[in-house]
Amino acid sequence: MTASDRGVLPRPPALHRWLVLLFVSLAMFGNYYIYDALNPVIDLLREQRGFSYRQIGMLSTAYNVAALLVLLAGGYIIDRWGTKQAITVFAVICLLAAALTAATPHFETILAGRFLLGLGAEPLIVAATTVLAKWFKGKELSFAFGINLSVSRLGSASADWSTSFASPLYTNWQDPLWLATAVAGISVSAALLYWMMERRAEGRFDLGTTGKTDKLELKGLYSFSASYWYIIALCVVFYATVFPFRTFAIDYFQQAHGLDREAAGILSSLLPVAAIFATPLFGLWVDRVGRRSLFMAVGSLVMLPLFLMVTYLPPGPDVSVSIPFIGGAQVPLTLLLVILLLGGVFSLIPAVMWPSVAYIVDARRLGSAYALMTFCQQMGWAVVPLVVGVLNDRFQAGPENPAGYTAGMWFYTALASLGLLFAYLLWRTESGPGGHGLERLTIRSASADG
Numbered sequence: 510m511t512a513s514d515r516g517v518l519p520r521p522p523a524l525h526r527w528l529v530l531l532f533v534s535l536a537m538f539g540n541y542y543i544y545d546a547l548n549p550v551i552d553l554l555r556e557q558r559g560f561s562y563r564q565i566g567m568l569s570t571a572y573n574v575a576a577l578l579v580l581l582a583g584g585y586i587i588d589r590w591g592t593k594q595a596i597t598v599f600a601v602i603c604l605l606a607a608a609l610t611a612a613t614p615h616f617e618t619i620l621a622g623r624f625l626l627g628l629g630a631e632p633l634i635v636a637a638t639t640v641l642a643k644w645f646k647g648k649e650l651s652f653a654f655g656i657n658l659s660v661s662r663l664g665s666a667s668a669d670w671s672t673s674f675a676s677p678l679y680t681n682w683q684d685p686l687w688l689a690t691a692v693a694g695i696s697v698s699a700a701l702l703y704w705m706m707e708r709r710a711e712g713r714f715d716l717g718t719t720g721k722t723d724k725l726e727l728k729g730l731y732s733f734s735a736s737y738w739y740i741i742a743l744c745v746v747f748y749a750t751v752f753p754f755r756t757f758a759i760d761y762f763q764q765a766h767g768l769d770r771e772a773a774g775i776l777s778s779l780l781p782v783a784a785i786f787a788t789p790l791f792g793l794w795v796d797r798v799g800r801r802s803l804f805m806a807v808g809s810l811v812m813l814p815l816f817l818m819v820t821y822l823p824p825g826p827d828v829s830v831s832i833p834f835i836g837g838a839q840v841p842l843t844l845l846l847v848i849l850l851l852g853g854v855f856s857l858i859p860a861v862m863w864p865s866v867a868y869i870v871d872a873r874r875l876g877s878a879y880a881l882m883t884f885c886q887q888m889g890w891a892v893v894p895l896v897v898g899v900l901n902d903r904f905q906a907g908p909e910n911p912a913g914y915t916a917g918m919w920f921y922t923a924l925a926s927l928g929l930l931f932a933y934l935l936w937r938t939e940s941g942p943g944g945h946g947l948e949r950l951t952i953r954s955a956s957a958d959g
């Protein structure tokens with residue numbers, strides 16, 4: 510579309526926009542499903558393939574190493590190819606990665622599959638964000654982002670639920686991963702449908718522009734404020750705690766707490782399920798009351814004792830949890846409370862943290878500020894699963910020695926306490942004269958100002 514078409518052509522009708530959101534969200538559903546499909550087969554990989562926890566940690570880290578490499582180039586690729594082609598290519602890479610992970614029993618091949626997944630999945634997330642910004646700018650952009658993230662998290666929850674709805678597959682480690690490959694097919698189909706929608710719209714509607722896709726720019730890092738660096742530090746330790754905990758959670762509930770696979774899957778799924786509903790609600794609340802750094806500090810404080818609670822508190826009575834259309838399970842009350850609280854934190858901190866960057870960084874540098882944040886996030890997230898894997902091996906964690914998981918839980922706790930420190934420093938800075946309005950600005954104050 511030329512600049513002269515802009516303003517001449519009508520904006521795309523609402524139905525087109527919502528269909529684009531649907532297809533892009535389905536592509537993300539598959540993306541998150543494939544990533545999390547490894548979690549429920551960890552015990553099978555250990556029993557049937559003899560993998561150590563360190564090797565499981567390496568499978569997780571391989572994804573991040575690939576993501577770190579490709580995030581350096583992802584923005585350029587998307588700008589060069591355009592979002593239609595980029596999303597489809599990245600979805601195909603995810604499909605190939607899922608197939609490679611399932612294809613052979615060799616550790617090196619599975620490792621290569623997870624590495625390939627990192628090459629496709631993370632730039633697919635960047636491309637999806639770019640599409641939404643293009644189609645929803647000036648419309649329901651925040652809402653569209655919220656829906657997209659919720660559908661993505663449904664992909665994570667569905668991978669956990671597969672221990673129930675696809676339980677016959679879990680006699681071996683491979684079949685659940687073939688199921689993930691089939692789900693990756695949904696991603697590719699959705700990407701192609703999005704391609705068709707956008708192609709039909711080009712020349713008929715004004716699709717707007719997004720500017721350049723977020724890229725990592727290393728020059729001028731020193732000019733970001735202290736508040737920005739506190740948010741980055743919180744982001745690093747927060748995701749480096751929650752994502753690795755999720756990776757090992759189903760296996761941990763099975764080995765250390767004696768849950769069967771279905772119950773462990775249902776319990777683990779409550780984390781993304783809580784986030785599906787609570788993230789948009791926290792977003793709406795914070796937009797009304799401000800107090801963003803205080804919210805992040807409260808979230809960090811709530812997270813601090815959770816890993817020690819699962820380790821040291823008595824399990825309490827069993828309670829029934831049931832997920833409509835999926836199944837039900839009896840789970841110990843303590844574990845249920847901890848997962849629900851962690852789900853609350855997993856909803857609150859992302860809902861407040863990512864948008865806060867927009868208040869702190871100059872709009873012209875927002876793209877590189879987000880790219881740098883994602884890059885740092887991946888670096889922290891790369892290290893932790895390896896460390897937890899090594900700790901679990903070193904302390905011979907397993908059903909005969911549940912205490913062997915304690916060192917890993919202390920490691921998560923140490924990370925969570927760093928998170929609390931960074932959130933506190935942010936709150937102190939933002940409550941003083943050098944603040945950027947994180948505590949103060951609300952929808953009401955913004956409309957009063959302007």
Ligand SMILES: NCCCC[C@H](N)C(=O)NCC(=O)O
Binds near residue numbers: 541545631634748883
């Ligand atoms: N399997 C999920 C990977 C998501 C990584 C992504 N870079 C991210 O952090 N998204 C934000 C979130 O809160 O999920």
